[in-house]
Amino acid sequence: MNQVQTHSLLTDFDIELFKAGKHFRLYEKLGAHLTEVNGVKGVYFAVWAPSARSVSVVGDFNFWVQGEHQLNVRWDSSGIWEGFIPGVDKGTTYKYKIQSNNGGIITEKADPFALYCEHPPHTASVIWDLDYKWKDTKWMETRKDKNGLDKPYSVYEVHLGSWKRNNEGKFLTYIELADELVSYVKETGFTHVEFMPVMEYPYDPSWGYQLVGYFAPTSRFGKPQDFMLLVDKLHQAGIGVILDWVPSHFPDDAHGLGFFDGSNLYEHPDRRKGYHPDWKSLVFNYGRNEVRSFLISNAIFWLKNYHVDGLRVDAVASMLYLDYSRKDGEWEPNIFGGRENLDTISFLKDFNEAVYLEFPDVQTIAEESTSFPMVSRPTFIGGLGFGMKWMMGWMHDTLQYFQKESVYRRFHQNDLTFSMTYAFTENFMLPLSHDEVVYGKKSILGRMTGDEWQKFANLRLLYGYMFTHPGTKLLFMGSEFGQSTEWNFEGSLDWHLIQFGYHDGIKKCITDLNALYKTYPALFEKQFSVDGFEWINYSDHENAVLSYVRKGNNEKDNLIIVCNFTPVVRGNYRIGLPSKGKLTEIFNSDKVEYGGSGVTNSKAIKIDKQSWNYRDYSAEVVLPPLGVSVFKIS
Known part of the structure; x- marks a missing residue:
């Protein structure tokens, strides 16, 4: 019965x-x-x-x-x-x-809409509710001022399972992270954290990118309300929360979405569109209206019920192109004969319109690695509607440059200057993410060249260049203190390294760079506008020196940045300047407290009425070895 x-x-x-x-x-x-x-x-x-x-x-x-x-x-x-x-x-x-x-x-x-799931390897759904008393009213009422495109936006990317483990090598819970992670992010000065996927997933080596419980925070670290507490505590500390969101593919686990009712319900029935050869997973059918309702509802769910401040959309390139990772004969052109997935384009536009209509104070961020146009432009002018896009070209070219011995860098200045030819075609975020510290790529520190001192100097220089380059910032956990080894999802970060001077120096440097970024409007007010950047000299490749101006809404806020990409100290280095007055150094990556050699411009420098670099004024500064100096005109 x-x-x-x-x-x-x-x-x-x-x-x-x-x-x-x-x-x-x-x-x-x-x-x-x-x-x-x-x-x-x-x-x-x-x-x-x-x-x-x-x-x-x-x-x-x-x-x-x-x-x-x-x-x-x-x-x-x-x-x-x-x-x-x-x-x-x-x-x-x-x-x-x-x-x-x-x-x-x-x-x-399992229930596709389950709010809570059993701890893997168990696979059942759990009846649950979303009752929770939030205490982040102040943040929610003012977060538009924290999330705007003209605000400082410095992201700390975190994998919850390996940020830190307890003394027994077990995961920290959401509740424990609400104390330890929140205080650490606040100390280091990042404006946002980005969590690699927290939605329930069955297989740890997937890092969370193979989801089965789209509406349930993983039970590995606690209950749904425990995750709410973590978000709440971050907000109370003035820190925004971004979630990695994966609408690009899902695993074919027996209890998941695949072949759900004995048919290709969520996945595309055509194997050429419904199966991802790289990840051996299934691809959503973006042309099916009910699937679109499922996915966009999921995005809205996290923003509404968990007070999330942004969604970073994973693997957008794999969604946009019908021939992504497919050989000739393994894909079918669209109705116009092109390689673009028209259903995906329509879906992404609907997704962004729905999100920004209800939550105009959040950001959607595309991990999109190709030159697909107008990813971060409004849909009403033909764009996909994202708030930001990862600047993968900058990441690739910059890391490639820093892996070169300094003696050869004069031949490769274009690796650094090329980014400025397209920097304002999108609202770019500069990412040094988890993908850059796995699979034999080494850690970010491990990619730097030279002896031990030079490696750390190069890393401080890289970060100084990154934080003064137009665009928002993203740094993967561990990179902020110079993790020596590649990231290992099965263990904790090497926190013991901070007791050593060079590693502690990197952490202090990042903390000060975050403070610099948040303090000086020239670094964020026009970070997506061509009006916010001007070269002083990009052609001094013989000395491997770059100099440029970052501009805010007020001319008095302009900053002068000079980067020396060689280990040679350059005294009396003259740079052209836009106005008279005095130069005051407000940041130098070669400070002794960072592990540097202490070559700084400790006193204010008088600006001369001497033309240089096609400017009426100039001044002589000292350039630290493998260092970046930031000056303010007063």
């Missing part, structure tokens, strides 16, 4: 929106919801499975027996099965047992 009562949270309008790909609150209707019907407490279940012959809820409340609690299919051809089960309570584990019309295949699936 079926013990499921007829009940629905869905209206006809909900179904219309769902079918049209415009239902962006789907998590309020589908999934498992604690509720009360006719005075009886229980759970309302709803799941999309249009190719199912029957759908039963199985769990520890019915000893996982199929058929005892069978849901009812809606009459409106939506493919949604639903019903109310009395007596089921919070904390109950469950799955959907689905018998398909397609040959009678029976699958046992």
Whole structure:
């Protein structure tokens, strides 16, 4: 006898929106919801499975027996099965047992809308709620001032499982991270943290990029409310939170979204579009309206229910191109004969429009590695609508340059100057991310050349150049203190290194660079505008020196930056300047406290009425070895 009562949270309008790909609150209707019907407490279940012959809820409340609690299919051809089960309570584990019309295949699936999941390797969903008393009102009311494109935006990228482990080598919990991580990020001065995917995933070596529980923070570190506490504490400390979001692909684990109801429900049925050869995973069917509703609802869910301040969208390039990682014959052109995935383009525009319509004070950030145009331009002028895009070209060229011995750098100045030819075509974020410290690439420190002193000097120079280059910043955990080895997701960062002078010096340098970035408007007010940057001299390749001006809204805020990419001290180095007055050095990466040699401009420097670098004024400064100096005119 079926013990499921007829009940629905869905209206006809909900179904219309769902079918049209415009239902962006789907998590309020589908999934498992604690509720009360006719005075009886229980759970309302709803799941999309249009190719199912029957759908039963199985769990520890019915000893996982199929058929005892069978849901009812809606009459409106939506493919949604639903019903109310009395007596089921919070904390109950469950799955959907689905018998398909397609040959009678029976699958046992986790709930795509589950709010909480069992700890892997267990795979069941858990009945849960989102009750939590937030204490971040001040942040939420003022975060537009923290997230704006004309504000300092310095991101600390974190993998929660390996940032730090406890004395037994086990994960820190969300609650423990709410103390240790929050205080550390505040100390080092980053404006935001970015978490590599926190949504539930079955396989640790995927780093979280193979998701099965899109609406559930992973149970590895605690309960959903514990993750809310972590976000809340970050906000109370004045730190924004960005989540990695993965709408590009998903794994084919038996309990996941793949072949959900015995058909290609979430994935594209054409293998050329529905399977990712690099990651051996499934690709969403972006042309199916119900799938679009699922994905955009998921984005809105994290922004609304977890107070998230931004979404970094993973692997956008793999979504945009039909021939991505595919050989000739393994892909089919679009209707215009091109390689662009038109369904993806339409989906990404819808996603960004939906996010910014409801949350104009957040940012969406694209990890997009190609020259696809107008990624971070508004949709109404033909762009994809993202707030920012990763500047992968800058990352590649810059790291390539820093791996060259200083004696050869004069032949490769273009590796550094080339970025300015396209720096303002998008709203670029400069990333030194987790992808740059794995798979034999070495750590960021490990890529620097020279002896030990020169390696650390080069690293401080790299960071100084990065923080004074136009664009927002992203740095992967460990890089801020000069982690020596590659990142290992199975262990903790090498925190013991900070006791050594050079590593502590890198941390102090990053802390001061974050303070510099946040203090001086010239470094952020026009970070995406050509008006915010001007070369002084980019052609002194013989000395491997670059000099440039960063500009704010007020001319008096302008900063002068000079980078010396060789270990040679250059005294009496003359640079052209835009006005008279005095130069005061406000940052020098060669400070002794950073582990440098102490070659600084300790006194104010008089600006001469002597033309230089095509300017009417100039001054002589001392350039530290492998160092960057930042000056203010007064």
